[in-house]
Amino acid sequence: MQSTAWYTSLVLILLLSAIFIFVLRRSRDSGDAAEVARRAYAPRSKLFALALAAGVIITVVTLLPWPHQLQAGAGIDRVVEATARQWSWSLSEDRAQVGERIEFKVSSEDVNHGFALYDPDMQLVTQIQAMPGYINRLQHTFEKPGEYRILCLEYCGLAHHAMTASFTVSPN
Ligand code: CUA
DSSP states (O other), rough: HHHHHHHHHHHHHHHHHHHHHHHHHHHOOOOHHHHHHHHHHHHHHHHHHHHHHHHHHHHHHHTSSSSSHHHHTTOOOEEEEEEEETTTTEEEEEEEEETOEOOOOOOSSSEEEEEEEEEEEEEEEEEEEEOOOEEEEEEOOOOOOOOEEEEEEEETTTTGGGGGEEEEEEOO
């Protein structure tokens, strides 16, 4: 994501520089300043329409997974309640199937903990805070089967490191 943003910026910077250089060279060719200005500003309305269209398209595409709809729990196949306490996890269910949309409702009975989901290769997949008095909702669709691990990602006392649980994802 960051490298995409970087390359996009780079391309836009180069494009803008090219336009400046082009305009500068053109302005040297002609002695008539008014004519140069007229030609330079001519594509302005087309560029504006282009930028407007691009803005609308980017907005629509990036908002397709509409956040409010996700919030309302649309398209959830399975809800798993995950409650943290010093120093263990209690899960209402500990298995799911590949392709199911899971909503983890994460809370804590005592202090703040971190709910972190790791795949079978121990790569962090997704995470959310577990807080007393709050239910934080984390949605995830498992794409590969296997034995996932839930670890605590926030230091919560002496046996913080022992706060683990497993979550089994079976092929569908
Ligand atoms: Cu719970 Cu660290």
